[in-house]
Each structure stands twice: as structure tokens, then as C-alpha cells.
Amino acid sequence: MRTAVIVLQWIVRLCFAGLLILGIMFWTGHAFDLIPVHMTLGIALVVALWITAIIGFAARVPIGQSLVAIVxxxxxxxxxMSQARLLPGSSHWVIQVLHLLVGMAAIGMNEGLARAIKERSEPH
Ligand code: HEM
Structure with missing residues (x-):
């Protein structure tokens, strides 16, 4: 269980690094043809978060922690998915910042879940 969680943790971290690099490129007006790559990395990150949350159920971390991560x-x-259509125009930066914060919170949740699972699966 520990090993799986560590592998998932690194998948999430690497996806996050890629997402951030691509995101900054989009933000500065570059590489828009790589949006599908960014979306695939984002979905891979979420799938890894979901698997970690399911392992969390099995490891009996507080149930709310796994449920919040799934939601x-x-x-x-x-x-x-709706990013490009929300608040188009001069207020779009609000959605861009929100998108970044929502993504960063997902990393935080994954790190928190991973820590909680590792604590519970340590040999006593
Ligand atoms: C943890 C996950 C994610 C992070 C940290 C992240 C980060 C970013 C950043 C910094 C930008 C540039 C600013 C902006 O345009 O909002 C961006 C753009 C974008 N992201 Fe993400 N993202 C994540 C997940 C996703 C996912 C899951 C999707 C879709 C399935 C997605 C779709 C997009 C799209 C379509 C854009 C370009 C929007 C535009 O400029 O019109 N992102 N992302």
C-alpha cells in the first residue's frame, strides 16, 4: 500500500509540474496547441488522486478526507473543461487564478492523503 501511494504521489507531482509549465505558457500566450496535453495531464492527476482516495478508504484515514478528495x-x-468559456473578456483572469488555486488544492489533498495513509501503514 505504501509503495502504491508513493508511486501515485510522484505521478501527481510530475503531472503538476507539467501542468504548471504548460499553464504558464498558455498564460503568456504560447503553445495553445498543447492544451489537449495539458488536459490529459490534468485528468491523469485527478485519476491518481482518486486512486489515492480509494486507498485511503482501505487504510481507514478519516472518511471525510477521502470523500472531499473525490468530490x-x-x-x-x-x-x-469549462475554463475557456467562463467569464470571457477582461474578467477571465479571475477564472485563471481560480483554476490554478483549485488545481493546487488538489495537490495539497493528495499530499495530505498520502501522509495519512503512510502513517497508518507503518509497521508497529
Ligand atoms: C492540478 C491541475 C491543474 C493545474 C495546476 C492547471 C494549471 C493551469 C494554468 C496555470 C493555466 C493557465 C492559466 C489559465 O488559462 O487558467 C491553465 C490553463 C488551462 N487549463 Fe489547466 N490546470 C490543471 C488542470 C486542468 C484540467 C483537469 C483541465 C481540463 C480537463 C485543464 C484545462 C485547462 C485549459 C483548457 C486551459 C487554457 C484555458 C485558456 O487559456 O483558455 N486544466 N491550467
Whole structure:
């Protein structure tokens, strides 16, 4: 269980790094043809978060922690999918910042879940 969680943790971290690099490129007006790559990485990150949350159920971390992470995954994908259509025009930066914060919160949740699972699966 520990090993799976560590592998998932690194998948999430690497996806996050890629998402951030691509995101900054989009933000500065570059590489828009790589949006599908960004979306695929984002979905991979959420799937890894969901698997970690399911392992969390099995490891008996507080149930709310896993449930929030699962719901949050839908928020990340939902916002990402509708991203380009929300508040077009001069207020679009609000959605861009929100999108970044929502994504960062997903990493935080994954790190928190991973820590809680590792604590519970340590040999006593
Ligand atoms: C943890 C996950 C994610 C992070 C940290 C992240 C980060 C970013 C950043 C910094 C930008 C540039 C600013 C902006 O345009 O909002 C961006 C753009 C974008 N992201 Fe993400 N993202 C994540 C997940 C996703 C997902 C899951 C999707 C879709 C399934 C997605 C779709 C998009 C799209 C379509 C854009 C370009 C929007 C535009 O400029 O018109 N992102 N992302």
C-alpha cells in the first residue's frame, strides 16, 4: 500500500509540474496547441488522486478526507473543461487564478492523503 501511494504521489507531482509549465505558457500566450496535453495531464492527476482516495478508504484515514478528495477531483475536471468559456473578456483572469488555486488544492489533498495513509501503514 505504501509503495502504491508513493508511486501515485510522484505521478501527481510530475503531472503538476507539467501542468504548471504548460499553464504558464498558455498564460503568456504560447503553445495553445498543447492544451489537449495539458488536459490529459490534468485528468491523469485527478485519476491518481482518486486512486489515492480509494486507498485511503482501505487504510481507514478519516472518511471525510477521502470523500472531499473525490468530490474535488470532479471540481478540477469540471472547471478545467469549462475554463475557456467562463467569464470571457477582461474578467477571465479571475477564472485563471481560480483554476490554478483549485488545481493546487488538489495537490495539497493528495499530499495530505498520502501522509495519512503512510502513517497508518507503518509497521508497529
Ligand atoms: C492540478 C491541475 C491543474 C493545474 C495546476 C492547471 C494549471 C493551469 C494554468 C496555470 C493555466 C493557465 C492559466 C489559465 O488559462 O487558467 C491553465 C490553463 C488551462 N487549463 Fe489547466 N490546470 C490543471 C488542470 C486542468 C484540467 C483537469 C483541465 C481540463 C480537463 C485543464 C484545462 C485547462 C485549459 C483548457 C486551459 C487554457 C484555458 C485558456 O487559456 O483558455 N486544466 N491550467
Amino acid at each position: 474535488w477531483g470532479f471540481v478540477v475536471i469540471g472547471l478545467g
